[in-house]
Amino acid sequence: xxxxxxxxxxILREGEDAVINCSSSKALxxxxxxxxxxxxAPVFLMILLKGGEQKGHDKISASFNEKKQQSSLYLTASxxxxxxxxxxxxxxxxxSQGNLIFGKGTKxxxxx
Amino acid sequence: xxxxxxxxxxxxxxxxxSVKIECRSLDFQATTMFWYRQFPKKSLMLMxxxxxxxxxxxxxxxxxxxxxxxHASLTLSTLTVTSAHPEDSxxxxxxxxxxxxxxxxxxxxxxxxxxxxx
Numbered sequence: 001x002x003x004x005x006x007x008x009x010x011i012l013r014e015g016e017d018a019v020i021n022c023s024s025s026k027a028l029x030x031x032x033x034x035x036x037x038x039x040x041a042p043v044f045l046m047i048l049l050k051g052g053e054q055k056g057h058d059k060i061s062a063s064f065n066e067k068k069q070q071s072s073l074y075l076t077a078s079x080x081x082x083x084x085x086x087x088x089x090x091x092x093x094x095x096s097q098g099n100l101i102f103g104k105g106t107k108x109x110x111x112x
Numbered sequence: 113x114x115x116x117x118x119x120x121x122x123x124x125x126x127x128x129x130s131v132k133i134e135c136r137s138l139d140f141q142a143t144t145m146f147w148y149r150q151f152p153k154k155s156l157m158l159m160x161x162x163x164x165x166x167x168x169x170x171x172x173x174x175x176x177x178x179x180x181x182x183h184a185s186l187t188l189s190t191l192t193v194t195s196a197h198p199e200d201s202x203x204x205x206x207x208x209x210x211x212x213x214x215x216x217x218x219x220x221x222x223x224x225x226x227x228x229x230x
Contacts, residue, residue: 002155032219041205041221042156044114087155089219099146100219102156 001026003090005103012078012110020106022088023070031064031071032089032100035082042087045073075108083110115139116208118222125196126230133191133225135206142208145189146219147181150203162189186211196229203227 003024010018022031030049034042046055048064048071055062059076075082085107089100115138125131135145144163148156160181162168168181178200180192189208193200205224 034221039224039226041118041224044218044220047218099158099161101158104155 001092001101003088003101003103005086005088005106007106008104009107010109012108014080014110014112015077018075018078018108020073020075020086020088020108021070022072022090022103023068024090024092026069026092028064028066028069028071029091029098031062032091033062033071033073034087034089035084036087036105037084078108078110080110080112083108114210114218114220116206116220116222118206118225120225121223122226122228124228124230127197128195131193131196131227133193133204133206133227135189135191135208135222137187137208137210137220140208141186141211142189143186143211144209145183146207146209147179147189147191148205148207150205150224152203156205159191193227196227198229201227201229 003022006021012018032047033045036042062073064071085105087102087105089102091098117136119134123131146161147159149159150156158171159174160168160170162181162183164183164186170176183189203224203226207219207221209219
C-alpha cells in the first residue's frame with residue numbers, strides 16, 4: 001500500500017526545475033506533500049483532494065490525477081532552500097479519516 | 113497557525129529506563145494524534161494512532177506494552193518508551209490532525225525527538 005515515489009534522488013543547479021512523482025496501486029482519496037530537512041520534522045506543503053486538482057505555493061505546485069492514482073510535485077526555478085527530502089503521503093479511497101501512508105521519499109539537492 | 117510542539121527534542125538514557133515524550137498542539141484542537149518512528153534516511157513509519165479519551169490503535173508489529181500512548185486531552189498526547197533498549201534509538205515524530213478539517217485531514221508534525229539509548 002505504500003506509494004512509490006520517483007526519482008529516489010535528484011541533484012539540481014539553482015534555477016533548474018524538477019518533478020517528483022508519487023504513484024499508488026490503490027484508489028486515493030487525497031495526496032499530501034511534505035518536505036523534510038535533515039534532522040527536522042516534515043513540513044506540510046499542500047494537500048490535493050479532488051481528481052485533477054492542482055495547487056501551487058510560490059514556485060512549488062502539484063497535481064493529482066485520480067484516475068491514474070498518482071500525483072506530481074513541480075519545483076520551478078529551484079532555490080537552495082528547496083533542498084531536502086520530499087515525501088508524499090496518501091489517504092486511500094475510504095475517506096478523510098484514514099491514516100496517511102508515506103512513500104520512501106525523494107532526496108532533492110540544489111547546488112549553487 | 114497549526115503549531116505542534118514536542119518535548120524533549122533530544123534525550124539520552126540508559127538501557128532499561130523509561131522515557132516519556134510529549135506532543136502538544138499549541139494553537140488548535142487535535143481530534144487525532146499520530147506517532148511515527150523514522151530511521152536514518154528512511155520514511156516515516158506509523159506506530160500508532162490515538163484519539164482523545166480512547167485507547168490508541170497500534171500498527172502491526174508495534175508492541176503496545178513497550179510504547180505506551182496516552183491521549184489526555186485534545187491538545188496533548190504522550191508516548192512512553194518503557195524499558196528502553198539500544199534498538200529503540202530512533203527519531204520519534206508526532207503529528208496532529210486538526211479538528212474541523214474532516215474534508216482535508218490536514219496533519220501537522222512536531223519537531224521530533226531524537227532518542228538515544230546507551
